[in-house]
Amino acid sequence: MAAAESLRERVAALNADYARAIDDDRIEDWPEFFLDECLYKITTADNHRRGLEMGLVYADSKGMLKDRVAALREANVYERQRYRHIVGLPTILRWQGAEAEVESPFLVTRIMRDGTMDVFATGRYLDRVVSAGADGALRYRERIVVCDSSRFDTLLALPL
Amino acid sequence: MAAAESLRERVAALNADYARAIDDDRIEDWPEFFLDECLYKITTADNHRRGLEMGLVYADSKGMLKDRVAALREANVYERQRYRHIVGLPTILRWQGAEAEVESPFLVTRIMRDGTMDVFATGRYLDRVVSAGADGALRYRERIVVCDSSRFDTLLALPL
Amino acid sequence: MAAAESLRERVAALNADYARAIDDDRIEDWPEFFLDECLYKITTADNHRRGLEMGLVYADSKGMLKDRVAALREANVYERQRYRHIVGLPTILRWQGAEAEVESPFLVTRIMRDGTMDVFATGRYLDRVVSAGADGALRYRERIVVCDSSRFDTLLALPL
Numbered sequence: 001m002a003a004a005e006s007l008r009e010r011v012a013a014l015n016a017d018y019a020r021a022i023d024d025d026r027i028e029d030w031p032e033f034f035l036d037e038c039l040y041k042i043t044t045a046d047n048h049r050r051g052l053e054m055g056l057v058y059a060d061s062k063g064m065l066k067d068r069v070a071a072l073r074e075a076n077v078y079e080r081q082r083y084r085h086i087v088g089l090p091t092i093l094r095w096q097g098a099e100a101e102v103e104s105p106f107l108v109t110r111i112m113r114d115g116t117m118d119v120f121a122t123g124r125y126l127d128r129v130v131s132a133g134a135d136g137a138l139r140y141r142e143r144i145v146v147c148d149s150s151r152f153d154t155l156l157a158l159p160l
Numbered sequence: 161m162a163a164a165e166s167l168r169e170r171v172a173a174l175n176a177d178y179a180r181a182i183d184d185d186r187i188e189d190w191p192e193f194f195l196d197e198c199l200y201k202i203t204t205a206d207n208h209r210r211g212l213e214m215g216l217v218y219a220d221s222k223g224m225l226k227d228r229v230a231a232l233r234e235a236n237v238y239e240r241q242r243y244r245h246i247v248g249l250p251t252i253l254r255w256q257g258a259e260a261e262v263e264s265p266f267l268v269t270r271i272m273r274d275g276t277m278d279v280f281a282t283g284r285y286l287d288r289v290v291s292a293g294a295d296g297a298l299r300y301r302e303r304i305v306v307c308d309s310s311r312f313d314t315l316l317a318l319p320l
Numbered sequence: 321m322a323a324a325e326s327l328r329e330r331v332a333a334l335n336a337d338y339a340r341a342i343d344d345d346r347i348e349d350w351p352e353f354f355l356d357e358c359l360y361k362i363t364t365a366d367n368h369r370r371g372l373e374m375g376l377v378y379a380d381s382k383g384m385l386k387d388r389v390a391a392l393r394e395a396n397v398y399e400r401q402r403y404r405h406i407v408g409l410p411t412i413l414r415w416q417g418a419e420a421e422v423e424s425p426f427l428v429t430r431i432m433r434d435g436t437m438d439v440f441a442t443g444r445y446l447d448r449v450v451s452a453g454a455d456g457a458l459r460y461r462e463r464i465v466v467c468d469s470s471r472f473d474t475l476l477a478l479p480l
Contacts, residue, residue: 008329009168016249019265023284023308045402082205084282084308086248086267088406089336105339107406107429109267109282115311117279119437122404122429124343148343148404151435169328176409179425183444183468242365244442244468246408246427269427269442275471277439 011090011102011129014138019085022159025078030159031065035132038062039142042160044150045123055144057159072158082111083120083158090127099141102127108160121160123147171250171262171289174298179245182319185238190319191225195292199302200225202320204310205283215304217319232318242271243280243318250287259301262287268320281320283307331410331422331449334458339405342479345398350479351385355452359462360385362480364470365443375464377479392478402431403440403478419461422447428480441480443467 014033021029034040041055059065072078088105095101103124110120128142145160174193181189194200201215219225232238248265255261263284270280288302305320334353341349354360361375379385392398408425415421423444430440448462465480 008333012249013168013251016251016265019248020251020263023265082308084265084267084284086246086265086282086406088339089332091333091336091340103340105336105343105404105406107267107404107427109279109308111282111308115309117282117309119279119429119439122406122431122437148402148429148431149435149437172409173328173411176411176425179408180411180423183425242468244425244427246406246425246442267427269439269468271442271468275469277442277469279439 007095007100008090008092010138011092011100011104011127012087014129014140015087015090015104015125018140019087023083023085025082027069027072027078027158030069031062034062034065034140034143035130036062038065038140039144040065040140040159041143042145042147044147046150048144048146068159077158080113081158083160084109084111085160087125098130100129102129106160120157121147121149123160167255167260168250168252170298171252171260171264171287172247174289174300175247175250175264175285178300179247183243183245185242187229187232187238187318190229191222194222194225194300194303195290196222198222198225198300199304200300200319201303202305202307204307206310208304208306228319237318240273241318243320244269244271245320247285258290260289262289266320280317281307281309283320327415327420328410328412330458331412331420331424331447332407334449334460335407335410335424335445338460339407343403343405345402347389347392347398347478350389351382354382354385354460354463355450356382358382358385358460359464360460360479361463362465362467364467366470368464368466388479397478400433401478403480404429404431405480407445418450420449422449426480440477441467441469443480 018033040059042057043055086107090102090104093101093103103126105124108121109117111117123146126144127140129138130141132139178193200219202217203215246267250262250264253261253263263286265284268281269277271277283306286304287300289298290301292299338353360379362377363375406427410422410424413421413423423446425444428441429437431437443466446464447460449458450461452459
């Protein structure tokens with residue numbers, strides 16, 4: 001990896017690409033931002049503080065992420081709603097060898113089919129990011145989505 | 161233009177300056193972010209997907225942008241409302257010679273005269289940016305504002 | 321201080337750290353982002369335009385900021401609500417010697433204990449930032465929080 005400033009730039013670009021894939025209805029690209037062995041979890045700030053492991057959404061392999069994509073396509077979730085992610089500047093918490101721990105705040109607006117909009121979720125991404133593969137591109141080894149509010153429906157929701 | 165990283169920085173600064181001009185009630189500065197021959201369009205994600213050319217707002221010269229500024233001043237739009245833009249990190253889609261194609265997500269909050277606030281619009285800017293003029297400053301050759309929602313009033317709205 | 325690009329990066333990181341301290345319930349860290357002699361003020365765009373000095377919240381020393389932290393802890397404000405700051409890219413307005421004048425747009429979502437969320441405040445930070453202390457870390461000499469709306473309750477609010 002390059003110098004610290006540059007790592008922040010690269011993580012910010014990774015976060016932006018990730019958000020664009022979801023917001024642009026290219027959800028099939030979403031699992032590709034993760035390693036084969038990975039952790040993706042949506043949890044609440046309350047549960048995260050209490051150390052509860054289980055999330056509202058939980059996947060520990062790229063295969064599970066692909067299964068979720070298939071389920072969301074099956075349910076036509078994009079016909080119902082869209083998201084718009086706004087992601088703040090990442091903070092590099094730790095950086096050892098090929099892996100970095102990063103935190104980034106986010107806000108997601110949901111746009112329903114009928115045009116109504118609301119702030120769907122806010123929170124922070126707690127990520128473990130590694131430089132992987134032949135191209136050395138950044139991937140998430142772990143992305144824990146800690147939502148500020150404990151009141152929202154993720155059953156048929158797009159990924160955060 | 162400078163190196164790729166630096167281009168992203170410069171585009172982000174251009175986007176920030178653009179947003180500040182609108183949000184700070186300096187709308188007369190707004191056309192100056194464009195080339196004389198330019199395209200500025202506000203459209204919806206639905207219409208953009210369908211390839212519909214016509215926008216909710218459409219201007220193909222700096223002169224038309226100035227006319228719109230005059231109309232908005234005539235209608236005292238700033239007395240009624242303010243905007244606050246939050247613009248995410250730009251993604252450089254293509255970069256050839258002096259022109260770059262860039263995409264940036266945005267969220268605009270509207271603040272009415274009586275103090276009420278709402279999320280007015282979210283979406284993405286699809287821009288063609290060039291380094292122009294004696295000072296080499298970046299300008300928009302094209303800014304297509306693709307709004308996520310199809311339900312909003314732009315008749316007397318400030319520029320997005 | 322380093323080069324101009326780098327200053328923007330450093331200010332953006334300072335803003336991100338500041339926001340994280342508040343949003344993560346580490347409000348005791350909040351005064352440490354300021355010099356001992358400082359100015360922290362929350363005001364409205366209307367009052368700021370009129371040149372009114374008094375703010376909704378006003379502190380001109382780190383001691384006053386610590387007093388406010390004590391009062392907020394006393395009132396258990398974090399049990400009632402959380403904030404999530406999304407801060408846009410800073411614009412360097414002036415930069416002379418060790419001090420820079422900087423402006424950054426912000427949006428703060430409030431998350432109530434029962435899970436309801438709303439856009440609590442939008443506006444811009446007008447900051448004077450200096451490189452201070454043995455470590456040369458950036459600190460605010462002045463942070464004027466100019467809120468777009470004039471309608472909100474700051475009596476027992478967390479810092480913006």
